[in-house]
Amino acid sequence: MFITLLDTESHRIFIWTADIFVGAGSAKPNTPPLKNGNDLRESGYLIAVGSRTSRFRRKYKKRIPFLVIIIIFILLLLAFIIISILYALAIHRKPVRTCRSRECLRSAANLALSMDLNADPCENFYQFVCGNWGSDHPRPDAYRSYDWFRDKQTKVYSIVRDFLNRNSSHQPKPVLQAKDMYRACMNTKELDKRGLKPVITILESLGLPPFPTFINVTEDFDYSAYTFDWLETVIKVKTQIGMDVLIGFDIYTDPKNSSVYRLIMGSPETTNPFPSTHTERKRHRRHFNDLKSYIKEATDFLSKMEHKSSKSDEEDEKVAEILKIFYAELMKLFVLEADGLKSSKLSEIELDQNVILAASEYFETNRDLYDLETDNTTSELESSDDAGYLIIPDYTVDEIQAHTDAVVESNNGTASPIWKKYLEGLFNISNTVLDFETDKILVSEPDLRYMSLMAAYVSKTPPVVLELYIWVKVVEVMSVHTTTELRNLFQRAYEQSHADDSVPPRSLHCANAVNDMMGMAVSYGIADRHFINVTKPKVITMIEELKDSLAHLVGQARWMDDNTKIATYQKIIEMKSLIGFPDWLLEEGKLDEYYEGIEIDSDKHLENLIKINQVKTRNVLNRFRGVNNFSWATDPTEVNAYHTFQENTITVPMVMLQHPFYDLGLDSLNYGSLGTVLGHEITHGFDNFGRQFDKNGNMLPWWSNSTIDSFVNMTQCFVDQYSSYYVPELDDHIDGKQTLGENIADNGGLREALAALKHHLKRRGPEPKLPGFEKLTPEQLFFLSYGNLWCGVSTRDSLKADLEDEHSPQQFRARGALQNSAEFARAWDCPPGSKMNPSKRCIIF
Known part of the structure; x- marks a missing residue:
């Protein structure tokens, strides 16, 4: 107790x-x-x-100090260990750096303003990246669609305009001539004062009357007795203004031997040799060079409006009436200019009736001849060998004549010698003499059918109608470069066919015209002198990394046999690149050599355009016997990039090496934008069409048959994928087969650029963070940059045009390639089965 x-x-x-x-x-x-x-x-x-x-x-009592000392020692030891660890981490882990350069701040602001953060990147990445792009970049009235490519091109024209407006005397002659050409274009007062007389003078030199004889301003005109040498006029139109009418002709490098040139004939290709008032958006595309005859790009917008297959019957009829009125008003203006009424025995009402009849006759003739072209086109691979390589036949001029004569006679027409006379007429202005026994002409099967049916059609068409047809074709492309009255007439017809379009400012139109006709001279004036030492080496490094990435992807491809892989490596190694502008551009005297023979008058705009075309045509004819020197595929001021198959070369103009495609502050952004563009062009050398050209640019079999079979089978995945993309605005789908080559290039370019970026950062070390995007990885920034590349706004009409193009519409170019990227799904942690992380992916390279 x-x-x-x-x-x-x-x-x-x-x-x-x-x-x-x-x-x-x-x-x-x-x-x-x-x-x-x-x-x-x-x-x-x-x-x-x-x-x-x-x-x-x-x-x-005696032990307490000892214990205190031990505790203090332990604490000091722990502090020393912690400090040592932190110091070691500080040495091996540099503090997070944020990029504060002007380029980074601009890129961060651009991305932030374009993005729609309410969108789920795993469901609709395009909306996530570009959802607010349109509000920050409102579409100008002059354009049916607006995107980064057009935005940049418009700014380039503004820079060109400002340069051409500045007075300068210490410049090469061609640069001063470019400024004179701009002044002539801007001098609308002088253009109105001269009226239509310049056009009438040119018509006379071409063997054409001041207004069509078909109008019949006299009562006693005998149509049956009228004669007209249509072939002689067509020759003059080609040699004097550089325009194809009825017959298409050019000189390209030999498909089987890229070091020499060949003659090519077919349907008209250069239907408008002058700068267009409405510059259509130039799509990011490959450059066919010697195969342009297979893919026509009509620049005559009124002709294009006549034949829009996507239009309804009601729309077709509306457009037809608009065009007939336009042609009638056009012809009557020339009747009045030439004082046709003074000698006419017709009343003004009767004259108007005749003019309307002439417009209708031209419209029907134009439609007939256009149908001869479109009804005889075939797909690129219809004329091919067993391995799928294109076969381009060549013929002597006598063989072509014999073939077309047989078709003419079978159609109850009267055969006449055409082709030899045509070629002789062209080369009369050159230093070249043709040998018709050995100088064979490349003509595709569709073009040969066109030439035969055209000869049959012409043989049965009255001469007065042929004259009418050629007259309108020529005057149509020249008239917009004359008086305010004719420009307004032209513009009204255009606006009635394009309700959401308007004419661009005159200054930008003239800047575009000068840039189009004298692009190298303009490039000299605005070229960055530091480009060669600063920017170009970086781009060369990027291209080499992209080529290495493609070679690595090829090495992993199981569908290619070893021999084809080796040939592919060789082609990658031999692939050349033209970056920025030609090396000779800034060398003294070189620009004068390039524009030798061109004379410019600061008061004569139309004549300036024609003189330049005459020199260009003569130079093309003179190079026939020469050796291909692998010249630039485009001017340095064009916002685009190209792959020239027959030269195994990619071309990157200097304006593509600036914001918004390059110089974005971080490598992850540069590789996501310009890197994917360059990868796109590199991949074109091995896509559905580019694979037919070997390392020297010759169209010779270099893939094994088994590899081709595997390739064709794998492409079906892309055809099915893109054909499934629905465009709700048009209630239509993308044509996966038509866009196959570009889709393969988009996908390959993305994979190559991402692999190149990873290699680049591994070698160079981590990059700084982007302001406002510090939590994102370089891979995420890469994909943001790629998606932002395709931001844009479109109207219904522009979407219609996009569906007829070989490229997919903008949003689907981003969506398709990213859906096929497993790296994208991992970077954004997209759950399996989400739209951007599908169970099936299409991969070739």
Whole structure:
């Protein structure tokens, strides 16, 4: 038993321990009687707690300093270890850097303003990246669609305009001529003063009357007795203004030997040799060079409007009426200019009736001849060998004549010699003499059919109608470069066919015209002198990394046999690149050599255009016997990039090496934008069409048959994927077969650029963070940059045009390639089965 006592005065606690009996029959002696607390203490039964603690303190008093020293030592040791670890981490882990350069800040702002953060990147990445792009980049009225390519091209024209407006005397002659040409274009007062006389003078030199004879301003005109040498006029049109009418002709490098040139004939290709008032958006595309005859690009917009297959019957009829009125008004203006009414025995009402009849006749003739072209086209691979390589036949001029004569006679027409006379007429202005026994002409099967049916059609068409047809074709492309009245007439017809379009400012139109006709001279004036030493080496490095990436991807491809892989490596190694502008551009005297023979008058705009075309035509004819020097495929001021198959070369103009395609501040952004563009062009050398040209640019079999079979089977995945893309605005789908080559290039370019970026960052080290995007990885920034590349706004009409193009519409170019990228799904942590992380992917390279 324990009794605890509390001494409140001394604050001590005492415990009274009673006797305890343990076990049976045993006990301690009885406790003697105790009188007070002292007795208890003395007896040992009462123990003071304080007293015991004192003894403990005395016992360990000497040990306390030692313990304190140990604890302090341990704490110091721990602090030393922690500081050492932090120091080691500080050495091996540099602090996060944020890029604050002008380029980074601009790129960050551009991405932030374009993005729609409410969109799910795994469901609709295009909306996520570009959802607000349109509000930040409103579409100008002059364009049916607006994107980065057009935005940049418009700014280039503004830069060109400002340069051409500046006075300067210490420039090469061609640069001064470009400025004179711009002044002539801008001098609308002089253009109005001269009226239509310049056009009438040119018509006379071509063997054409001031207005069509078909109008018949006299009552006693005998159509049956009228004669007209249509072939002689067609020759003059080609040699004097560089335009194809009825017959298409050019000189290209030999498909099987890219070092020499060949003659090519077919349907008209250069239907408008002058700069267009409405410059259609130039798509990011490959450059066919010697195969342009297979893919026609009509620049005559009115002719294109006549034949839009996507239009309904009601729309067709509306457009037909618009065009007939346009042609009637055009012809009547020339009748009035030439004082046709003075010699006319017709009343003005009767004259108007004749003019309307002439417009209708031209419209029908134009439609007939256009149908001869379109009804005889075939796909590129219809004329091919067993391995799928194109076969381009060549013929002597006599063989072509014999073939077309047979077709003419079978169509109840009267055959006449055409082709030899045509070629002789062209080369009369050159230093070249043709040998018709050995100089064979390349003519595709569709073009040969056109030439035969055209000859049959012409043989049965009255001469007065042929004259009408040629007259309107020529005047149509020249008239817009004359008076304000004719420009307005032209513009009204265009706006009635394009409700959402308007004419661009005159200054930009003239800047475009000068840039189109004298692009190298303009490039000299705006070229960055530091480009060669600063930008170009970086782009060369990027291209080499992209080529290495493609070679690595080819090495992983199981569908290619070893021999084809080796040939592919060789082609990659031999692939050349033209970057920025020609090396000779800034060399003294070289620009004068390039434009030798061109003379410009600051008061004669139309004549300036014609003189330039005459020199260009003569130079093309003179190069026939020469050796291909692999010249530039485009001017340095064009916002585009090209792959020239027959030269195994990619061309990257200098304006593509600036914002928004390059110089974005971070490598992840540069590789996501320009890197994918360059990868696109590199891949074109091995896509559905480019694979037919070997490392020297010759159309010779270099893939094995088994590899081609595997390739064709794999392409079906892309055809099915892109054909499934639905365009709700048009209630239509993309043509996956038509866009196959470009889709393969898009996908290959993306994979190559991403692999090149990873290699680049591994070699160079981590890059800084982008302001406002610090949480994103370089891979995520790469994909953001790629998606942003295709931001744009479109109207319904522009989407119609996109569906007829060999490229997919903008948003599907981004969507398709990213859906096929497993790296994209990992970077954005997209769950399996989401739109941007499908279970099936299409991959070739």
